[in-house]
Amino acid sequence: MAISDYLHTALCCLVPEATPSSVSIWIDACCIDQSNKSEVAMQVQLMGTIYIRAAFVMVWLGSDSLANDLIANLHTVEEVMRNVMLAKGSLTPERLKAPPFPERYHSVWVTLISLLFSRWFRRLWVVQEALLAKKLEIICGRCSIAWDDLYSLVDAELQAMADSETLRDRMDQQGCAHLSLTDVTTSMGEITFYRGQVARKGPFLDNIISFLEVVRGKEVLKPIDKVHSILALITDEARKSLTVDYTLEDKYWVPYLQLAGFLVNQNRCLQLLSAAQSVVRPEELPSWCPNWNSVMPVSHILAAVRPRGWDGDQAKFGYAAGISTTTSLQQTLCLKTSTQLKVSGFRIDWVKDFVYLADQVHRGRCELAMSDNAFRKKWLLQNEACFERTKQLVEDPRIALQTHVRNLTMNYWDMEFDLLAPISTDHWPIVLQAYSDLVNILRHFVYGTEFEDSDSSVRFRALGVINSSAAMNGAARPYFFTQNGRIGRGPVGIQPNDMICVLYSAPAPFVLRYDGESDVATLIGDAYLDGCMDYDTMPTQGRGPEETFTIG
Secondary structure, X not given: OOOOHHHHHHHHHHOOOOOOOOOOOOOHHHHOXXXXXXXXXXXXXXHHHHHHHOOOEXXXXXXOHHHHHHHHOHHHHHHHHHHHHHHOOOOOHHHHOOOOOOOOOOXXXXXXXXXXXXXXXXXXHHHHHHHHOOOEEEEEOOEEEEHHHHHHHHHOOHHHHOOHHHHHHHHHHOOOOOOOHHHHHHHHHHHHHHHHHHHHHOXXXXXXHHHHHHHOOOEOOOOOHHHHOOHHHOOHHHHHOOOOOHHHHHHOOHHHHHHHHHHHHHHOOOHHHHOOOOOOOOOOOOOOOOOOOOOOOOOOOHHHOOOOOOOOOHHHOOOEOOOOOOOOOOOOEEEXXXXXXXXXXXXXXXXXXXXXXXXXXOOOOHHHHOOOHHHHHHHHHHHHHHHHHHHHHOOOHHHHHHHXXXXXXXXXXXXXXXXXXXXXXXXXXXXXXXXXXXXXXXXHHHHOOOOOOOOOHHHHHXXXXXHHHHHHOOOOOOEEEEOOOOEEEOOOOOOOOOEEEEXXXXXXXXXEEOOOOOOEEEEEEEOEEOOOOEHHHOOOOOOOOOEEEEEO
């Protein structure tokens, strides 16, 4: 069998000449005839079994300049990894900065972080392999590092040890200039999190929608593989709902719709609707079904926010726009046809007009956008315009400021335990100070005005939180005003006269659009509607009767 030079190099590094002939190695490039679509369809359904049964899985990152850097620093790399193993899971940022580890800005730190720039970490097919592997080794050239040891370094803030300018140059060299350091390190953390879940509970993931959201931006050669590449991680029942057929590559959205239909029928899962927005969408795919081949235009799902004091009670999960602790709300959620969804709820308002706080940047690009002065300037101007509009609706100036900041952040805060939660009464002084700091520091960058810095760790942490929720991650959501005098943050693409409705069992309201006389709505996306995120305290103004919406 003829093999590529790349595979030949990998085999020379992975399989020493002394390796016993009884050792079996499975390599997809050799074991699957990629030109035979029927064989590919059969083999992808077996890959989960292959990786579960493997003694260990080797991640080959290549033997290029990065491998040469590893070899040049081999003694130091081995010392670092030996000390990581001795730490036995107790490695902290403080411990990493002290002997016996190399000093900060030593070249070895850039070399180790550079492993994460490999395209392997951006590919979707490898996620299933990494999650199911009993033992996972990262191999670059002739250097081998255990996955768990490398993650221990990342978790101990490895990136803080490297010289940022050198690191950015390395990212440019490896074609990763479009990524942020957060992108690079988060991917490994996500895989490690799900590896732990699989190790504890078995291969079937608890929440497949949340997982698909995590891997949504990862790369595949064939869009149809956005679903096929995770077959080993979903239940047998879910797999049976899918048609694994590579002759349907031009209709890649078919398995997306099949999986979405299964989730609706079996789990009655409204989280699916929160994930439905995408930057691009094929005409054949209904608006309620996520296009897993396109990232979301907004950076976080409102369903992730939980009220402070959340204790696991399903009635209290997330916001509670369509959830009550006092009233029994009967949810109707089913497929009317293969492409139309029926769901019960009520309308609460209509969009009057809206403002985009900055250019529409989608998920993963906000961190880079906020380093641009044009982006900052537009955010400042639009933020001030929105605040002035809010003051016209709320007479008391201080309440108007709180209302504006609450809407700006979508009442999203995580000062404690990294748990997204509505702003509590005791946090308001911190939140308002953070908002003031954010505005002042942006003015400093844009206009050169004075900014009084603070050495308070709490204040610095709060500034980071509000920068994330109000400016970076929240920038894409339009700040809207309703016909009934409310304010909110909507999905990208809203228009005047779009309907805002509450769907029973959904944590956040949704925006629907009706065209002409049609009784079938298009789902635009989920929304934050200030004052209407809890069913039990929701005002009745503008509220319509209970009805069943048909969404196509």
